[in-house]
Amino acid sequence: MCGSYHEAWRRSTITLLGYLTKKEIDGVLHQMTWPPHSPNLNPFEMVWDELDRREKEKQPTSA
8 A cells, every 4th residue: 555655645746846847838837946944934933923913012111
């Protein structure tokens, strides 16, 4: 079962990449280039940023 799952995943990936490439060639979409470890794509960084913002909202600004 594991092999067939990976083969299906591989075929789906190839199909999707072909579709996206065609849309880019047709001018329908533009692929954005992101660094591989961009914090913009890291869900953990987004969660920590949100927690930071919420914590700062709770803290008084003056004593």
